[in-house]
Amino acid sequence: xxxxxxxxxxxxxxxxxxxxxxxxxxxxxxxxxxxxxxxxxxxxxxxxxxxxxxxxxxxxxxxxxxxxxxxxxxxxxxxxxxxxxxxxxxxxxxxxxxxxxxxxxxxxxxxxxxxxxxxxxxxxxxxxxxxxxxxxxxxxxxxxxxxxxxxxxxxxxxxxxxxxxxxxxxxxxxxxxxxxxxxxxxxxxxxxxxxxxxxxxxxxxxxxxxxxxxxxxxxxxxxxxxxxxxxxxxxxxxxxxxxxxxxxxxxxxxxxxxxxxxxxxxxxxxxxxxxxxxxxxxxxxxxxxxxxxxxxxxxxxxxxxxxxxxxxxxxxxxxxxxxxxxxxxxxxxxxxxxxxxxxxxxxxxxxxxxxxxxxxxxxxxxxxxxxxxxxxxxxxxxxxxxxxxx
Amino acid sequence: xxxxxxxxxxxxxxxxxxxxxxxxxxxxxxxxxxxxxxxxxxxxxxxxxxxxxxxxxxxxxxxxxxxxxxxxxxxxxxxxxxxxxxxxxxxxxxxxxxxxxxxxxxxxxxxxxxxxxxxxxxxxxxxxxxxxxxxxxxxxxxxxxxxxxxxxxxxxxxxxxxxxxxxxxxxxxxxxxxxxxxxxxxxxxxxxxxxxxxxxxxxxxxxxxxxxxxxxxxxxxxxxxxxxxxxxxxxxxxxxxxxxxxxxxx
Numbered sequence: 119x120x121x122x123x124x125x126x127x128x129x130x131x132x133x134x135x136x137x138x139x140x141x142x143x144x145x146x147x148x149x150x151x152x153x154x155x156x157x158x159x160x161x162x163x164x165x166x167x168x169x170x171x172x173x174x175x176x177x178x179x180x181x182x183x184x185x186x187x188x189x190x191x192x193x194x195x196x197x198x199x200x201x202x203x204x205x206x207x208x209x210x211x212x213x214x215x216x217x218x219x220x221x222x223x224x225x226x227x228x229x230x231x232x233x234x235x236x237x238x239x240x241x242x243x244x245x246x247x248x249x250x251x252x253x254x255x256x257x258x259x260x261x262x263x264x265x266x267x268x269x270x271x272x273x274x275x276x277x278x279x280x281x282x283x284x285x286x287x288x289x290x291x292x293x294x295x296x297x298x299x300x301x302x303x304x305x306x307x308x309x310x311x312x313x314x315x316x317x318x319x320x321x322x323x324x325x326x327x328x329x330x331x332x333x334x335x336x337x338x339x340x341x342x343x344x345x346x347x348x349x350x351x352x353x354x355x356x357x358x359x360x361x362x363x364x365x366x367x368x369x370x371x372x373x374x375x376x377x378x379x380x381x382x383x384x385x386x387x388x389x390x391x392x393x394x395x396x397x398x399x400x401x402x403x404x405x406x407x408x409x410x411x412x413x414x415x416x417x418x419x420x421x422x423x424x425x426x427x428x429x430x431x432x433x434x435x436x437x438x439x440x441x442x443x444x445x446x447x448x449x450x451x452x453x454x455x456x457x458x459x460x461x462x463x464x465x466x467x468x469x470x471x472x473x474x475x476x477x478x479x480x481x482x483x484x485x486x487x488x489x490x491x492x493x494x495x496x497x498x499x500x501x502x503x504x505x506x507x508x
Numbered sequence: 509x510x511x512x513x514x515x516x517x518x519x520x521x522x523x524x525x526x527x528x529x530x531x532x533x534x535x536x537x538x539x540x541x542x543x544x545x546x547x548x549x550x551x552x553x554x555x556x557x558x559x560x561x562x563x564x565x566x567x568x569x570x571x572x573x574x575x576x577x578x579x580x581x582x583x584x585x586x587x588x589x590x591x592x593x594x595x596x597x598x599x600x601x602x603x604x605x606x607x608x609x610x611x612x613x614x615x616x617x618x619x620x621x622x623x624x625x626x627x628x629x630x631x632x633x634x635x636x637x638x639x640x641x642x643x644x645x646x647x648x649x650x651x652x653x654x655x656x657x658x659x660x661x662x663x664x665x666x667x668x669x670x671x672x673x674x675x676x677x678x679x680x681x682x683x684x685x686x687x688x689x690x691x692x693x694x695x696x697x698x699x700x701x702x703x704x705x706x707x708x709x710x711x712x713x714x715x716x717x718x719x720x721x722x723x724x725x726x727x728x729x730x731x732x733x734x735x736x737x738x739x740x741x742x743x744x745x746x747x748x749x750x751x752x753x754x755x756x757x758x
Contacts, residue, residue, distance in 0.1 A: 131578050132701070135581075135700045136697055138542075139695050139697065142694040172696050172697060181698075181701070186696075186697035186700075188697060192697075196697075
C-alpha cells in the first residue's frame with residue numbers, strides 16, 4: 119500500500135502491528151473468495167470464526183469482556199483493512215462490534231455484559247441492530263415499534279425493522295422500541311432480543327445490487343415476549359441508539375478509506391501494465407490526473423480519520439465531527455471507486471477486479487448510517503445553529 | 509524444549525531501493541522494516557515445536573539499535589515468551605562478528621535448539637547461523653525445509669538440486685531454516701497487546717572484530733524493454749529465429 123504522506127510515522131508500533139495482522143488476514147481469507155461471493159450474493163460465513171480468532175469483534179472494548187482493548191485508531195485501522203476487502207465484510211464487523219456489542223457494553227447491566235460480550239467477541243453469538251423501520255429511516259424518532267411492559271415485568275414487542283445487516287445470521291438482535299404506548303422519542307429503549315424468540319421473523323432482503331456479500335434482512339416482531347432482563351437498563355431516549363451510530367460511523371469513516379485504497383492500488387497497477395497505443399495507459403495525462411486526484415483525496419481522508427481517532431481516544435470528539443468524516447470519506451470513496459472503474463476500461467465491469475464491486479457497495483455505505491444528505495444537515499446545523507430537520 | 513531463535517530486522521523486499529550517499533549502504537528513508545522472512549519461518553517452527561511438545565520456552569534474540577525492539581515484539585506477539593536485544597548502533601556486515609556476539613550470549617543458556625533463518629534478505633550472507641554453531645560447538649544443519657524432534661534427536665530435510673536429503677542429529681543443535689517449512693502466523697490483536705507485557709531485556713552486544721566491510725554497492729542495470737515481434741502462429745518462426753540467434757537460449 120502506497121503511503122505517500124508517510125502517515126505511518128503518525129501511527130504507533132502497536133497500531134501498525136494491528137493493521138499488518140488484519141491486512142494479512144484480508145489478503146488470505148477475504149480477497150481470494152470475495153468476488154465469487156459477491157456474484158453469488160453470499161456472505162462468506164466461513165470467515166466469522168476466523169475474524170473472531172484474530173480478535174476484530176469489539177476490538178476497542180475492554181479486555182475483561184474478552185475483547186482486545188485496543189485504542190480507537192487501531193480499531194479504525196481494522197475497519198480500513200476489512201473494507202479494503204469488502205464493505206460487506208466490514209459491515210459485518212461494524213454491526214457486531216459497534217452496534218451490537220457496544221450498546222450492551224454502554225447500556226447493559228454487568229450481568230448482560232458478562233453474559234453476551236465474551237461470546238460475541240469469540241464469534242459464538244452474532245448480533246444485529248434494529249433501529250431503521252420500513253417508513254422511518256432518516257427520521258428514526260418516528261418509529262412505531264412498541265414494547266409494552268406486562269404486569270409480571272416481562273415485555274411484549276411488536277413492530278418491524280428494515281435493512282438490518284446480519285439480520286438472518288444473528289442469534290441476538292439489539293432492538294430499539296418505544297415503550298408503553300408513549301409515542302415520543304424519549305420513550306425509546308433498547309432490548310436484547312434472541313432471534314429464536316416466538317414471533318420473531320427475519321426475512322432476507324432480495325434483489326440487492328449492492329452489498330451482495332452481506333446479509334440484509336427485514337425483522338418482524340409479532341407479540342414477541344421478552345424477559346425483564348432483555349431491557350438494556352441504561353438506555354433511554356433516541357440518544358442511546360444515536361450513540362451507537364456515532365461509534366459505527368466513526369469506523370465507517372475509516373472503512374471507506376480502505377475501499378478507496380483498494381480501488382486506487384488496483385487502478386495504479388493496471389495503469390502501469392495495460393498497454394494502449396503502444397504504451398502503458400498510466401503514461402497518459404488523463405489517467406495521471408485520475409490517479410493524482412484519487413491519491414490526494416485518500417491522503418486527506420486518512421488524515422481526517424486519524425485525527426478524529428486521536429480526538430476519540432482523548433474523549434473530546436463530537437458526533438458532528440464524526441458526521442464530517444463519514445460524509446467526506448464515503449463520498450470520496452464513491453468517487454475514487456468510480457474513477458478507478460473507468461480507468462480499468464471494459465475490464466472494470468468484471469468481478470475479477472474489485473473497483474465496480476466497491477463502487478456498488480459504497481452506494482449503500484453512502485446511504486446507510488446517516489445518509490450523506492442527513493450528515494450535510496447535521497453539519498449545516500452545527501455551523502449555523504439552525505435546525506433543518508424541524 | 510528451550511528454543512532460541514535469532515532474528516533479523518530487514519527492509520520490506522517489495523520496496524524500491526536507492527543507494528545512500530555513502531555509496532556502501534541503501535538509503536533507508538521511507539523504507540518499511542519488518543522481521544526477515546526466513547527469521548519469521550524460524551520463529552514459527554519454534555512455536556509449533558513447543559506447541560506440539562508441551563511446555564517449553566521460546567526466546568528470541570536480535571542484534572541492533574533500539575529499532576529491533578519492534579521486531580522482537582513482533583516475534584513475541586506471534587507467541588515467543590521473551591526477547592533479548594543485543595544492543596549495538598549498527599549491525600556489522602561481517603557475519604562472524606555478529607555470530608561472536610550471539611555465541612557469547614547463548615553460551616550456557618541451556619537451549620535444546622537454536623534456530624536461524626537460512627540467510628537474511630538484505631545481505632544474503634548465510635554466515636551467522638553456521639558460525640554461531642561452530643563457536644558453540646553445536647551440530648549444525650543448514651537450510652532445513654522440514655524439522656522433527658523426538659526423544660532428544662532431530663531429523664531435518666534439506667532440498668538439494670533435484671533431490672531431498674534427510675539428516676539426523678542429536679540435540680542440542682543449531683538449525684538454519686529454509687522457506688516452505690511453515691507459514692508464519694499473523695499475530696492476533698490480543699497477542700499484539702499481550703506482547704507489550706512480555707519481558708524484553710537489553711544488553712550490550714559483545715561483537716567480534718568486523719573484518720569484512722562493504723566497499724561499494726551498485727544497482728542492477730535497467731532491464732531492456734520487451735519487444736513485440738508479431739501475433740499468433742505467424743510470429744513463431746521469427747520468435748524461434750530470435751531465440752536462436754539473439755537470446756541464444758535454443
